[in-house]
Amino acid sequence: MDVLNSKKIQDGVYFHSIIDGKFKFNRISVNFVVKMDGKTASLNALLSFLLRKRCMQYPNMLDLGKKLQELYGASLFNECRKVGDNHLISFGIVSLDDQFAIDGENLNQQASRLLASIVFEPLIQDGKFVEEDVEIEKQNLIELVKSQYNDKRTYSFNQAIHTLFDGQGYGCNQYGDVESIKQIENCRVIDEYMKMLRSAEVHIMFTGRRNFSDCFNVFKKKYDLIDRGDIYKSNNQKYIKQGELKSRVEKDQVLQSKLVMCFASSVEYDSKFNNVIWVMTALLGGTPTSKLFVNVREKLSLCYYCSAQFDPAKGLIFIESGVENENIQKAKTAILEQFDDIKNGKFTQDELFKVVLALENVLKAVGDSAGAIQSYYLSQICRGKIEPPDKKIESIKSITKQDIVEVANLFSIVMDYTLTSEG
Amino acid sequence: MQKNVIKDDILKESYIKLKHKTGLTILLYPMKGYSTATAIFATRYGSIDRTFKKKTDREFTTVPDGIAHYLEHKLFENSDGVDTFELFSKTGASVNAFTSHDKTAYHFSCTNNFNECLKILLNFVQDPYFTDETVQKEQGIIGQEIKMYEDDPNWRVFLNCLENMYHNHAIRVNIAGTVESIAKINKDILYECYKTFYNMNNMVLIISGFFDVDQAIEIIESEIKDSVPVEIERKVEYEPQNVVKPVVRIALAVSKPQFCIGYKLAPLEGIEMLKAKFELQVACELLVGEGSDLYKEFYDSGLVSGGNVDYEVLCGNGYFSLCFTGESSDPEKVLSKINFEIDRKLKSGFSDEDFRAVKNAAYGYCMNFSNSPKNLSLCMLNAFIEGYNLYDNINIVRNLKLDDVESRLRSIDVCNSTLSVVDPI
Numbered sequence: 001m002d003v004l005n006s007k008k009i010q011d012g013v014y015f016h017s018i019i020d021g022k023f024k025f026n027r028i029s030v031n032f033v034v035k036m037d038g039k040t041a042s043l044n045a046l047l048s049f050l051l052r053k054r055c056m057q058y059p060n061m062l063d064l065g066k067k068l069q070e071l072y073g074a075s076l077f078n079e080c081r082k083v084g085d086n087h088l089i090s091f092g093i094v095s096l097d098d099q100f101a102i103d104g105e106n107l108n109q110q111a112s113r114l115l116a117s118i119v120f121e122p123l124i125q126d127g128k129f130v131e132e133d134v135e136i137e138k139q140n141l142i143e144l145v146k147s148q149y150n151d152k153r154t155y156s157f158n159q160a161i162h163t164l165f166d167g168q169g170y171g172c173n174q175y176g177d178v179e180s181i182k183q184i185e186n187c188r189v190i191d192e193y194m195k196m197l198r199s200a201e202v203h204i205m206f207t208g209r210r211n212f213s214d215c216f217n218v219f220k221k222k223y224d225l226i227d228r229g230d231i232y233k234s235n236n237q238k239y240i241k242q243g244e245l246k247s248r249v250e251k252d253q254v255l256q257s258k259l260v261m262c263f264a265s266s267v268e269y270d271s272k273f274n275n276v277i278w279v280m281t282a283l284l285g286g287t288p289t290s291k292l293f294v295n296v297r298e299k300l301s302l303c304y305y306c307s308a309q310f311d312p313a314k315g316l317i318f319i320e321s322g323v324e325n326e327n328i329q330k331a332k333t334a335i336l337e338q339f340d341d342i343k344n345g346k347f348t349q350d351e352l353f354k355v356v357l358a359l360e361n362v363l364k365a366v367g368d369s370a371g372a373i374q375s376y377y378l379s380q381i382c383r384g385k386i387e388p389p390d391k392k393i394e395s396i397k398s399i400t401k402q403d404i405v406e407v408a409n410l411f412s413i414v415m416d417y418t419l420t421s422e423g
Numbered sequence: 424m425q426k427n428v429i430k431d432d433i434l435k436e437s438y439i440k441l442k443h444k445t446g447l448t449i450l451l452y453p454m455k456g457y458s459t460a461t462a463i464f465a466t467r468y469g470s471i472d473r474t475f476k477k478k479t480d481r482e483f484t485t486v487p488d489g490i491a492h493y494l495e496h497k498l499f500e501n502s503d504g505v506d507t508f509e510l511f512s513k514t515g516a517s518v519n520a521f522t523s524h525d526k527t528a529y530h531f532s533c534t535n536n537f538n539e540c541l542k543i544l545l546n547f548v549q550d551p552y553f554t555d556e557t558v559q560k561e562q563g564i565i566g567q568e569i570k571m572y573e574d575d576p577n578w579r580v581f582l583n584c585l586e587n588m589y590h591n592h593a594i595r596v597n598i599a600g601t602v603e604s605i606a607k608i609n610k611d612i613l614y615e616c617y618k619t620f621y622n623m624n625n626m627v628l629i630i631s632g633f634f635d636v637d638q639a640i641e642i643i644e645s646e647i648k649d650s651v652p653v654e655i656e657r658k659v660e661y662e663p664q665n666v667v668k669p670v671v672r673i674a675l676a677v678s679k680p681q682f683c684i685g686y687k688l689a690p691l692e693g694i695e696m697l698k699a700k701f702e703l704q705v706a707c708e709l710l711v712g713e714g715s716d717l718y719k720e721f722y723d724s725g726l727v728s729g730g731n732v733d734y735e736v737l738c739g740n741g742y743f744s745l746c747f748t749g750e751s752s753d754p755e756k757v758l759s760k761i762n763f764e765i766d767r768k769l770k771s772g773f774s775d776e777d778f779r780a781v782k783n784a785a786y787g788y789c790m791n792f793s794n795s796p797k798n799l800s801l802c803m804l805n806a807f808i809e810g811y812n813l814y815d816n817i818n819i820v821r822n823l824k825l826d827d828v829e830s831r832l833r834s835i836d837v838c839n840s841t842l843s844v845v846d847p848i
Contacts, residue, residue, distance in 0.1 A: 022456030024793055061722070065713030069780035072787030096787050100434075102821070136725065143728045146678035147750065150576050253676050253848055256570040288508035288518070298506075301563030304571050322571050357515030357535070364534035365459045368632075369795055 003388065004377055007216075010223045012231035013202040017212045018373055024100055026108055026208030027370040028215055029092030030119050031378055032200040033234045036087040036169035042141070042176025043192045045080045046184060048089050049137045050122070050129055051193075052078040057117035067114065071107055072096040076118065080174040083382035084236035084313025087174070089196070090378075091119050094370070097209050108208075112215040120197075120222045127190065134186045142182065145175050152258055152419060156250075157320060160260035160417035163248045170239075170314055199230045203381055207370035234382045238315035239414075241266040247416045254421050256322045259331060262415035263317040263339070269410060271385065274312040275395045276407045281310040281317050283355045283404065284342055290355070291338040291347070292319065302331045313383050317411055325420055336413070343408045349401055356396050363389040424449070424640075431814040433821075436793075438803075438813065439636065446624025446652035449643060450803050452631040452813075454796055458534045460632040461796040462541055463804055464548045465528035468620035470600075471593040471740065472525075474658040477619055483658050486616060487607040488593075489565075489600015492522040494613055496561050498529070502552040510547070516540045522598055525739045526808050527620075532797055537634050538642055545628075545646040551617045553610040562605055569599050576677045576845045577748075584683040584746060584843035585737075587668040591660035594742045624652035627807045632796030659741035664689070665839055670755075672844045679728065681845040682754035684747040684761065686835050691743055693810050700736045701785065701819050702831035703745055707734040708781045709773050709828075710764055711747065717764050726760070727751045739809070745835065754844045762837040769832060778825045789817045 006016045034044060058064035068074045074095035081088040095111035098104075123130055149155050158173060165171030204219050206212040241264045285292035285308030292306040306321040319339075323331045341347065366372045366389050380386050387395070424444070430437040438452035470492065474485045499507040499520070511518040516533035529548050533540045572578045582597055589595040599605075630639055666687050691699050711717050711732040722730025728750040735746045751757045792802040792813070806813045 020456060022454070024790055062714055062716070062719050065715075065718065066777070066780050069708070069712065069714050069784040071783070072790070073784030074787070096790055100790060102783075102786065136723065139725055140729050143679060143750070147728070150677045150681070152574055152676070255573050256567065287512070289512040293508075294506075297564065301560060302567075304564055304567040322567065324567065324570070354512040354515075358512065358517065361515040361517060361532070361534050365532065368457050368459045 004386065009204070009220050010226070011228045012200075012233070013204070013223050013228070015204045015206070015216055015219065016377065017206040019208065019210065019212065020367070021209050023207070023209045023370055024097055025094050025370065026097055026111065026206070027092065027094045027374060028112060028115055029090050029205045029374055030115065030219070031203045031205065032089045032196050033203070033382060034087050034089065034196065034200045034232055036082055036085050036172055038167070038169070038172050038180070040192065041087060041172045041174070042180040043184060043188065044087055044089050044196070045175040046134070046137055046141055046181065047189060047193055047196065048078040048080050048091070049141060050133055050189065051091065051118055052076065053133055053137065054123055055117040056121035056123060057114065059123050071110060071114075072101065074107075074111055076114070082170070082172070082174045083379055084311070085169045086234045086236070086382050088378065088382060091115060099209075108210070109214050112218040116218050116222055122193065124190065128186050129189050131186055134184070134189060138181055138184060141175060142178050145173060145178055145181070148173070152254055153320065153322065156258035156260050156417060156419045157318070159248070159250060159419070160262055160318070160415055163417060164246055164262060164415045197226050198228055199232055201232050201234050203378060205374045205378070207373050234384065236313045236383060238268070239264050240268060241412060241414050245413055245416060249418045249420065252419060252421065254419060257325050257328055257418060257420040259319075259321045259323060259328065260415070260417040261319040261332070261335060261413055263319070263411040264414045265315060265410040266412065267410065269315070271312070273407055275392065276399050276403045277317070278310050278312065279352075279355060279359060279396050279399050280342065280404045280408050281308045282359055283347060283352060284308045284339060285319060287355060287358045289351070291341065292335060295338055296321070296331060296334045300330075300334055302327050302334065306331070306335065328418060328420065332416070339408070343405065345401065345405045347401070347404075352399070352401055352404060356399065359396055360393050363393050429812050429814065431817065434814070434817070441640070443623065443643070443647055445647060445650050446622070447647060448627045448807060450627065450629045450807070451636055451639060452629075452799055452803065453634060453636055454632050454793070454799070457632045457796055459532050459796050460537045460630065460634040461530060461532045461800045462544055463528050463530040463629045463800045464544050464626065465526055465629070465804055466620050466626045467525065467808055468527050468616070468625065469523050469525040470596060470598040472620065472657055473593045473596070474660070475619060476656050478654040478656060484615065486612055487600065488596045488604040489598070490608055490612060490616055491527050492599045493561065493565060493605055493608050494616055495520045495522045495527050496565060497553055497558065497613060498548060498551060500552055500557055501547060501550060507543070507547045510543045511540065514540050514543070524594055524598065526804065528804060530797075530800065538638055541630070541639060541642050542646055545643070548621070549648050551614065551621070553613045555610055558608065558610050558613065565599060565605055566602050569597070569602055572597075572599065574675070576675050576681045579673065579675060580681045580683045580843050580845045581746065581748065583671050583673060584685040584841050587671045587841045587843060588666045588685045588687045588744060589742065590663055590667050592662045592742050593660070594737075594739070619653065619655060622653035623647065623650055625655060627804065629800045629803045629807070631799045631803070657740060662741060666841045668841060670842045670844070672846055674846045674848045677845055677847050679750050679752060679847065680754055681750050682748065682757060683843045684758050685841045685843070686745045686837070687839050687841070688743045688745065688834055690741050691738065694815065696738050696743070697809060697811050697815065698819055699743070699831055699834075700738055701816065701823060702828045703736045704734070705778075705781050705785055705823060705828050706832045707745070708784060709777055710761070710768065712781065714777065714780060717760065720760070721757070726753060727757060732757070754842060758840070758842050765832065765835055765837055769829075772829055773825060775825065778828065782820065782823050785820045785823070786817070789820050
């Protein structure tokens with residue numbers, strides 16, 4: 001994989017590229033980083049869908065749809081993600097490279113221009129977004145937020161975070177909440193859009209098979225016209241354990257109960273330990289040979305899934321499991337025992353070696369997917385430290401058993417969420 | 424081994440197809456510039472293969488539902504007591520498996536130790552080891568997997584649609600079976616199914632990405648056990664043309680009704696099935712895709728959440744159907760709108776301009792096969808199971824004709840559909 005090449009376009013606006021001749025598709029994304037905030041989360045999410053709908057170049061949404069079909073089924077996407085305390089609003093296009101066009105069309109340039117029009121040339125009437133568009137997208141966004149309830153695993157995960165971080169940015173849904181979406185007034189949307197263009201930290205990413213100068217020039221020209229100021233800088237506050245364990249049981253008509261357990265450190269620690277915590281979490285529940293998979297799923301046959309993940313931005317470890325109602329307590333006890341075993345050094349050097357090998361595999365594979373490359377670097381950019389996959393591999397290879405035990409002992413349970421059946 | 428090189432002149436790419444003396448098909452697709460290699464060892468054996476016999480058998484055997492999937496879980500245990508995940512963990516590879524209606528596949532992806540991984544894959548799939556005790560134990564995990572899917576509205580709405588479209592065909596049965604059906608599974612039935620369907624003559628090995636072709640062939644030659652090719656007869660139950668029930672509804676903990684509309688069509692085979700599949704996909708994109716009138720109507724009216732109706736052509740041995748899925752407060756109205764639009768387009772036809780745009784899009788989706796070694800391997804697997812070569816689909820799309828798409832649309836009988844709905848509790 002080529003190295004990440006980054007250029008500054010404007011204050012707080014960066015263009016990053018990775019060129020690799022093996023790709024048949026080019027992927028361009030424009031990523032706005034703003035503060036995750038209950039007051040603006042819904043507005044920013046709404047903006048993301050409004051902009052995706054149509055633009056000056058294609059004021060009719062059917063024409064936009066047909067254009068995407070003509071561009072060999074180019075995929076135009078908008079995404080809202082939460083990265084720690086930051087809200088990441090992304091727009092992107094994935095399109096076939098010119099070389100594979102049947103009639104020799106210039107797909108790359110058309111894709112760049114189309115994306116630029118979507119982001120920078122929204123359809124504005126009388127200084128506002130089209131009223132009808134705003135109302136339809138508000139309704140669609142409300143339905144999207146409500147539909148998160150359909151997937152009980154994701155729903156439980158969100159509920160656990162919401163409970164632990166009630167009223168804080170990290171506790172917000174990436175699409176906002178139903179009440180604040182309902183209250184959005186059209187006049188505020190354009191203000192928020194202008195604020196996003198002027199003040200958000202912006203990362204434009206290009207991953208593809210050839211020279212990106214066309215794409216760079218298209219976005220550079222757009223940003224040359226924007227007066228930037230009061231620029232946001234992505235940042236994160238690690239969660240430090242305070243007070244008692246928070247516990248929440250929610251009842252619903254489900255056949256399988258969902259558990260979400262959240263762990264945090266009670267003392268501040270340096271971010272240089274993030275790689276050690278990542279490896280420790282994988283040893284606990286990140287691979288099919290991890291402690292949770294082998295012992296809680298396989299040996300005890302308690303659940304179909306039981307896994308752990310680390311969020312380095314907030315310094316939190318999450319364990320999720322789907323278990324039979326009557327086995328909830330048994331599963332919780334077994335999960336905590338496995339974590340205790342790591343804290344007490346009850347794992348072998350060989351187990352550690354295998355986890356590092358598995359993670360090395362994951363890191364080496366990042367360069368094989370344009371989407372994975374962008375996602376890998378964007379998360380790191382939002383956390384303020386770029387570490388290419390090969391450097392990260394070097395770092396995890398040097399981790400010792402003692403390092404693992406030390407970081408494991410920093411963590412203890414702070415949140416315990418259960419979704420279980422009524423009655 | 425018998426060797427063919429399959430080429431595509433426009434893509435300027437090729438892959439190698441080999442036939443082993445055991446009957447095993449081997450497909451090798453080296454990809455320049457990639458760090459990952461993916462291998463899939465798969466059998467033409469899925470949940471629909473519940474009544475079968477070897478050509479040498481007198482009688483057909485019917486086995487409990489969910490057995491192909493159960494077998495997939497159990498193959499990960501080995502006679503020496505070492506778990507397959509444990510073996511792969513020494514290589515760093517990620518390994519997994521899946522069972523669908525018509526196939527079971529075991530696969531790994533690795534960036535190191537490819538040769539070692541390939542040996543492990545070939546060995547564990549060829550080395551079944553079941554005891555009554557281990558078979559019994561798996562019921563807990565699979566039971567939880569079944570329950571997890573029973574809470575999943577997307578899966579339930581789809582499964583209910585199939586159940587109410589098909590009277591007898593095993594496509595109507597849950598891939599994992601039921602808690603009751605898997606309770607009937609024992610080691611003898613597992614061995615019987617294994618011996619029938621895990622014969623190399625019924626299997627394929629696909630490797631793509633970063634690997635050395637000669638070394639891979641050497642390993643395959645040394646690790647594939649000798650076996651006599653078995654020919655399998657699969658019994659497809661008589662299936663009436665009409666659907667079982669036009670409407671089926673259940674209630675689950677969801678925010679808004681989820682729907683799946685299934686149109687039952689006449690089954691097809693081989694390249695004709697593939698051609699029909701693409702023609703229908705293009706017809707569906709023209710009907711409900713992002714550039715269609717119906718999409719705009721659904722979007723503007725709010726009848727379908729986000730205006731998005733997804734479609735899927737589901738076809739295989741003895742079944743062919745077309746499903747539309749989405750979320751709507753009034754699924755009956757969605758059905759009537761889609762039926763009306765099919766009828767309208769049958770009368771007016773599609774425009775040349777719209778057809779050209781959608782044909783371009785279909786070509787782009789086909790090209791997507793090569794965006795990762797894993798994706799490529801999965802596309803090759805689907806092609807093998809459905810009986811064609813990887814590049815056939817690109818060629819079919821390149822040669823798609825508007826007349827053929829319109830004729831295919833006529834094969835949809837709008838009166839022969841099932842509307843499956845999952846309502847909020």
